[in-house]
Amino acid sequence: MKKEAKLLFCLIWISMLLISCDSQDASVTITSTPGSSPQVEFTTAPYIADYITMTYSQYATTDDNGAIKTQILSYEPDTKEMKKVFEFDYTAQYPLGFYDKSNERVYYTQRVDTEKDYGDQIFVRDLAEGTSIQLTESLFAVNYMIPSGNQLFFVANVKGEQAIRLGAIDLNTNAMTLWGDEDMLVEAITLDLMNQKIYVSAYSLEQRNYSQTHQDGPAGQNNFKMPTYTVYETDYDLKEKTKLFSKNYWIRMLMNTDGHVYAFCDKEYNKGQDPSTVVDYDIAMKTTNETKWGTVRLQRGEANYSSDGNKIYAIAIVKNKRGLHEYNVQSNTFTALFTPEDGFINNIQVVRGNH
Amino acid sequence: MKAGKSMKYITVGLSAFILLSSNVVTVNATEIFTSGVPKIDLETIKFQIPTSLEPGAILTYDVEQEPTITYDTSAVDHATIKSKPNLLQAEVPDIEGRAAEDEFFKTVAESVKNLPVTDLGYDLPEPSPGTVVIYGSDGHINRIYQDENIGSKQAIVAADIPTSTVPYPGRLPAGTYTYGSGQKVIISAGAVTGEGRFTVFRAGVGGSGTVGSSNKVLGAGDVATKRQIDNAVHGTPITARALDTNIVKTVYKNDIGSLPDAVLDNYFWGWNNVQFGYTYSDILSFSGRYYYQF
Structure with a gap:
């Protein structure tokens, strides 16, 4: 091949590479020395595999009455590597932390007292710089924190309300947006990072209060009428409020994988002996399919699919050991990943990597 | 709405308490209760909160940290309120379900029988000016709080807030946790059960549950x-059960x-309504147990 044609071919090849790559992820360096073909160095954003961020509480000392700390742990299924990312004082009502590996940050909650009141607030810490910033002032108790892009999505009780709200914090401006209204109690969420959607299980405070005050008689049965739980879809702006389906089940946990949202439900509260019901919502078809979860109970504290959809990571008790397990969907088997005896896994979040 | 009493005075700062806005009786160090409760030594109480007192007692430490004892009259005060009929x-009583629930509690206890039992004791703060202790209808402690009209907030010893300087076990390894006059909370791999006293709280009383405070x-x-x-x-x-009812x-x-x-501390359910088989009073306490699963 003539020299000019070779060069042209290289330039065309380089152009094609540039077009096909996400400009945010890739950079190209071309070096050229006289008399030789251009050399191309192609660098991409660091590959992040699936990992599970966990909130874990353990005694800080060997003394059973010693101070305890809440830890944020990170487990990577590919490498089976477990690391302790951050440790902070246990002061919040519910131990909650989240490791954002791609930005090397952690989010965590701490009780903050003011002149007139108190509440658990969200903090963010830059792990490289070692500095923490308080992001909120108006929350009372926080149940979820999941970052995506420039936002931190959370589920919390806001001071002055009885509701439990889904909200978002713009990490550039610190502005907070809330979804829904004061009659809403958000029970669970799951994020579809690819499509930038959030799926929410929520029910009505008014309905809960009615059920709560009318749960008597007749004898011999549970007379508490389960409120209607609805799964909604919303967008990252928290403007959308599309109702997907409703059930008179306790929709206590949501998972998602390619084109599907899975709702884990119980027909009664605190009846874990009965198998859960799984409602599989097909996003494209807008249909639901209900089945019984025929194996070990997946506990509250979150669960979700791996990137490839073949595994579910969850907190479960298998062979009398409670901890983080990997459930293989095809073979219907559980593998224990982390079953500590010294501490307690409070909650987990599956963070799907950038494959 | 005030019950007639032969001896009454209004203590300084009383207006800050809705609870204490009714007429009260003070007790000096030498008075002996006719109910059979032993003579209270206020000198001892000055430096240590007693774990029990007469039912319904409200122990207040004044600016000099001198303890005074008054009695709750909230139930009597509100007995005449019948603003609307009880529509509930x-x-x-769930007697049929009791046996199955007993079994469940036994199963949970059994699952942790080889795990540590941690006794947290009473874990009471030292009294300071403004400390107020409310004793329940059984004479045991319902609530401890700080009356900011008497003592500053900074004087609060953090019994309520675990900090890194106050060693506090949290909900951690599975096991059995006991405290107070026989409270027991068990954490197993799949559930939490609690058995002991249920108490009550209400907005405006003891700084609890108030929008604003x-x-x-x-x-x-x-x-x-x-x-x-x-x-x-x-x-x-x-799921919560009152054991006597x-x-x-x-x-x-x-x-x-x-x-x-x-x-378990239960929020106010109204003066007119019965919950768990009990009419509300600010010092109500009763035997109960609760559970939830993961």
């Missing part, structure tokens, strides 16, 4: 669990508290 259904908004059916042991998500549904209810955890001598 009558509660029905804490910005918390609570209602009937909301409960607080003991923060040092129990830290479920906000809004966790809990066998009334079972679903309640929701929406608060946490120090609960020095109780397993």
Whole structure:
């Protein structure tokens, strides 16, 4: 091949590479020395595999009455590597932390007292710089924190309300947006990072209060009428409020994988002996399919699919050991990943990597 | 709405308490109670909060940290309130379900029998000016709080707030946790059970649950669990049973508290309504147990 044609071919090849790559992820360096073909160095954003961020509480000392700390742990299924990312004082009502590996940050909650009141607030810490910033002032108790892009999505009780709200914090401006209204109690969420959607299980405070005050008689049965739980879809702006389906089940946990949202439900509260019901919502078809979860109970504290959809990571008790397990969907088997005896896994979040 | 009493005075700062706005009786160090409760030594109490006093007693430490004892009259005060009829259904005892629930509690206890039993003791703060202790209808402690009209907030010893300087076990390894006058909370791999005293709280009393004092908004059916042991998500549904009446209810955890001598603190359900088989008073306490699963 003539020299000019070779060069042209290289330039065309380089152009094609540039077009096909996400400009945010890739950079190209071309070096050229006289008399030789251009050399191309192609660098991409660091590959992040699936990992599970966990909130874990353990005694800080060997003394059973010693101070305890809440830890944020990170487990990577590919490498089976477990690391302790951050440790902070246990002061919040519910131990909650989240490791954002791609930005090397952690989010965590701490009780903050003011002149007139108190509440658990969200903090963010830059792990490289070692500095923490308080992001909120108006929350009372926080149940979820999941970052995506420039936002931190959370589920919390806001001071002055009885509701439990889904909200978002713009990490550039610190502005907070809330979804829904004061009659809403958000029970669970799951994020579809690819499509930038959030799926929410929520029910009505008014309905809960009615059920709560009318749960008597007749004898011999549970007379508490389960409120209607609805799964909604919303967008990252928290403007959308599309109702997907409703059930008179306790929709206590949501998972998602390619084109599907899975709702884990119980027909009664605190009846874990009965198998859960799984409602599989097909996003494209807008249909639901209900089945019984025929194996070990997946506990509250979150669960979700791996990137490839073949595994579910969850907190479960298998062979009398409670901890983080990997459930293989095809073979219907559980593998224990982390079953500590010294501490307690409070909650987990599956963070799907950038494959 | 005030009950007639032969001896009464209004203590300084009384207006700050809705609870103490009615007529009260003070007791000096030498008075002996006719109920059979031993003579109270106020000198001892000055430096140490007693773990029990006469039912319904309200122990207040004044600016000099001198203890005074008054008595709750909230139930009597509100007995004449019949602003609207009780529209709720009558509660029905759940006797049939008791046996199955007993079995469940036994199973949970059995699953942790080889695990440590941690006794947290009473874990009471030292009294300071403004400390107020409310004793329940059984004479045990219902609530400890700081009256900011008497003593500054900074004087609060953090019995309510675990900090890194105050060693506090949290809800950690599975096991059995005992405290107070016989409270027991068990954490197993799949559930939390609590058995002991149920107490009550109301907005405006002891700084609890008030929009404004804490910005918390609570209602009937909301409960607080003991923060040092129990830290479920906000809004966790809990199954609770009053053991003497066998009334079972679903309640929701929406608060946490120090609960020095109780397993569950139940928010005010109204003066007219009965819950768990009991009429509300600010010093109500009764035997109960609760559970929830993961």
